Amino acid sequence: MAQIAPAPPAPAQPGAVQSASEFPVPAPPFSANVFPCTGCHDPNLTVNTERRVLRKAHTDIQLRHDEQHRWCLDCHNADNRDVLRSAAGEPIPFAESYRLCGQCHGDKYRDWRAGIHGKRTGEWDGQKSYLLCIHCHNPHTPRFKAVEPMPAPVRAGRVK
Numbered sequence: 732m733a734q735i736a737p738a739p740p741a742p743a744q745p746g747a748v749q750s751a752s753e754f755p756v757p758a759p760p761f762s763a764n765v766f767p768c769t770g771c772h773d774p775n776l777t778v779n780t781e782r783r784v785l786r787k788a789h790t791d792i793q794l795r796h797d798e799q800h801r802w803c804l805d806c807h808n809a810d811n812r813d814v815l816r817s818a819a820g821e822p823i824p825f826a827e828s829y830r831l832c833g834q835c836h837g838d839k840y841r842d843w844r845a846g847i848h849g850k851r852t853g854e855w856d857g858q859k860s861y862l863l864c865i866h867c868h869n870p871h872t873p874r875f876k877a878v879e880p881m882p883a884p885v886r887a888g889r890v891k
């Protein structure tokens with residue numbers, strides 16, 4: 732039987748959790764220079780929680796995701812912008828954004844965990860890698876412009 736080299740420790744990724752995640756994923760695909768969000772969103776400043784048209788930043792973001800019932804801060808944590816938040820207000824790291832999506836899309840979340848929806852690579856009984864929901868779906872306008880799924884990450888030093 733072929734020897735499988737142990738996977739090297741995961742590199743430090745922006746927004747990644749420190750502990751080994753239950754579902755290994757590539758780094759969240761942030762645009763350049765946007766993370767850490769707290770670089771601009773100083774936690775000591777008061778947050779404008781009002782729904783409004785943003786003019787000073789993020790003007791490229793159009794919210795078309797059940798927007799009649801939703802504002803940015805239903806998903807983004809107002810107190811610490813470097814993490815998301817669950818409906819109950821619990822912080823969720825960006826590397827685990829599937830937990831946020833799964834709160835409302837429970838059927839897709841279940842299928843994704845089982846490797847039926849989305850994309851999972853790896854050994855059937857060993858190391859697996861999942862693409863995050865947001866690698867394929869824009870969290871702000873999920874119905875439009877389905878993006879090409881990104882290739883699975885290549886881990887250095889891995890024996891095929």
Ligand code: HEC
Pocket residue numbers: 759760761762765785789792793794796801802803804805806807815825828831865870871
């Ligand atoms: C349905 C939940 C949800 C809502 C509502 C939402 N976001 Fe997001 N947003 C996300 C998730 C999830 C990501 C993470 C993308 C990633 O991991 O790369 C994200 C990413 C971002 C980013 C980083 C984008 C980049 O280019 O890398 C910014 C900035 C942002 N959101 C701002 C906003 C603003 C402003 C609003 C309101 C107009 C908003 N978001 C509403 C879920 C949401």
Ligand code: HEC
Pocket residue numbers: 761764765766767768769770771772778779780784785786787788789803804807812
């Ligand atoms: C270059 C500075 C900068 C960075 C980096 C940045 N933001 Fe912002 N963000 C702003 C400014 C300025 C506003 C207020 C815009 C307005 O009122 O028109 C804002 C507003 C927001 C809002 C709307 C609610 C609020 O607090 O006013 C969300 C949500 C948000 N940002 C999320 C993010 C997330 C998530 C990231 C990191 C992925 C991020 N931002 C990174 C400057 C930044």
Ligand code: HEC
Pocket residue numbers: 795796797798828831832833834835836864865868869870873874
């Ligand atoms: C608070 C509940 C909620 C959360 C959290 C949420 N969604 Fe949604 N989502 C909805 C609702 C409601 C709709 C249908 C209305 C709409 O499309 O505007 C929807 C629509 C969608 C669609 C389009 C479905 C279609 O019919 O084409 C996709 C894809 C999607 N969401 C993905 C995501 C992803 C990815 C996340 C995590 C970043 C997420 N959602 C988080 C409630 C949610």
Ligand code: HEC
Pocket residue numbers: 829832833836839840843848849850862863864865866867868877880
């Ligand atoms: C590899 C890319 C990929 C990943 C990862 C992925 N999806 Fe999808 N998703 C798709 C495609 C393609 C469709 C449209 C075809 C279909 O219905 O299966 C879709 C459809 C959907 C729909 C609309 C289905 C409908 O009934 O019309 C929802 C909601 C959704 N995905 C949520 C999620 C959530 C939540 C996750 C993460 C837990 C996720 N997706 C992960 C590619 C992906």
